[in-house]
Amino acid sequence: DAGVIQSPRHEVTEMGQEVTLRCKPISGHNSLFWYRQTMMRGLELLIYFNNNVPIDDSGMPEDRFSAKMPNASFSTLKIQPSEPRDSAVYFCASTITGSAYEQYFGPGTRLTVT
Amino acid sequence: KQEVTQIPAALSVPEGENLVLNCSFTDSAIYNLQWFRQDPGKGLTSLLLIQSSQREQTSGRLNASLDKSSGRSTLYIAASQPGDSATYLCAVGDSGTYKYIFGTGTRLKVLA
Numbered sequence: 001d002a003g004v005i006q007s008p009r010h011e012v013t014e015m016g017q018e019v020t021l022r023c024k025p026i027s028g029h030n031s032l033f034w035y036r037q038t039m040m041r042g043l044e045l046l047i048y049f050n051n052n053v054p055i056d057d058s059g060m061p062e063d064r065f066s067a068k069m070p071n072a073s074f075s076t077l078k079i080q081p082s083e084p085r086d087s088a089v090y091f092c093a094s095t096i097t098g099s100a101y102e103q104y105f106g107p108g109t110r111l112t113v114t
Numbered sequence: 115k116q117e118v119t120q121i122p123a124a125l126s127v128p129e130g131e132n133l134v135l136n137c138s139f140t141d142s143a144i145y146n147l148q149w150f151r152q153d154p155g156k157g158l159t160s161l162l163l164i165q166s167s168q169r170e171q172t173s174g175r176l177n178a179s180l181d182k183s184s185g186r187s188t189l190y191i192a193a194s195q196p197g198d199s200a201t202y203l204c205a206v207g208d209s210g211t212y213k214y215i216f217g218t219g220t221r222l223k224v225l226a
Contacts (some may be wrong), residue, residue: 033214041215043203056213091157101146101207103214105158 002026004106006092012112018080018113021109024073025094033078033103035091044090049075050097082113116141118206120217126196129224135189135220140183145207149178149189152201152219161202162189163226166209194224 005024013016013019025032033048047057049069057067069075079086092106117140123183137147146165150158153193162171162178164187170179177190201221205214 015134032211042218045213045215048213050212056211093158098211101212103148103159103205104160105150107157 004094004104006090006094006106009069010110010112012113012114013082015083015090016072016081017077017113019082019086019111021074021092023077023092025075025092026104027073029076029094029096029104030072031095031097032069032075033074033093033095035093037041037091037108039086041090046077063093074078079111082111084113087111087113099108116144116206116208118204118215118217120220122203122217122220124223125153125222126223126225129194130195131194132190132192132225133194133222135191135202135222137189137217138189139185139187139215140163142180142185143209143210145209145212147180147187147207148205148214149176149187150203150205151175152203154200168214171196185200191222196220196224196226199223 007022024033033051035043037043046059047067052069067077089108089110091108095101095104096105119138121136129189149161152158164171164180166181175192201219203219205216207214
């Protein structure tokens with residue numbers, strides 16, 4: 001299996017622009033998580049989906065952030081408009097609920113907003 | 115609210131030493147606990163997962179233990195090597211929500 005796939009790996013954009021991050025979970029996994037990692041705050045859970053349905057988005061920092069999972073093999077995290085404080089590494093992880101629930105992480109997207 | 119703490123924040127040891135990394139959590143109602151390794155600029159690699167009904171898990175030179183009642187887990191690394199240098203993170207899975215709460219990590223450096 002290819003593992004969790006994220007794109008792009010690096011994104012540099014100007015303040016005010018829309019940013020879309022993409023994630024393809026491991027085939028057969030039915031839960032997907034979006035995390036953000038910064039030096040100041042560590043790894044934070046933003047939102048997670050179970051069977052394509054958003055279960056908990058309490059970690060989404062504000063309305064500028066939105067996430068979708070239109071099918072079992074694809075999810076997006078969108079920031080509109082982006083701000084410099086959104087600069088971070090964004091990780092996607094997937095797992096199978098009802099099992100040992102081991103999480104598998106993608107390589108991350110390093111976002112820089114100037 | 116679950117809080118996860120890792121001590122020490124950083125550790126530097128000579129090659130060959132056995133070492134222990136600590137993870138503590140405030141709410142014992144957990145589903146599982148997972149230890150990860152993160153190399154600089156990279157993603158997280160799962161090392162060991164302990165389910166709430168288990169006391170320990172082993173993989174090669176790594177051994178992780180779990181004491182739910184005291185809210186503690188330890189990761190034991192035997193005969194450390196320079197290649198073990200990385201940040202080690204523990205994550206606690208909440209039994210009600212299945213959300214994972216991460217500790218801030220222990221940055222390990224093994225000197226040759």
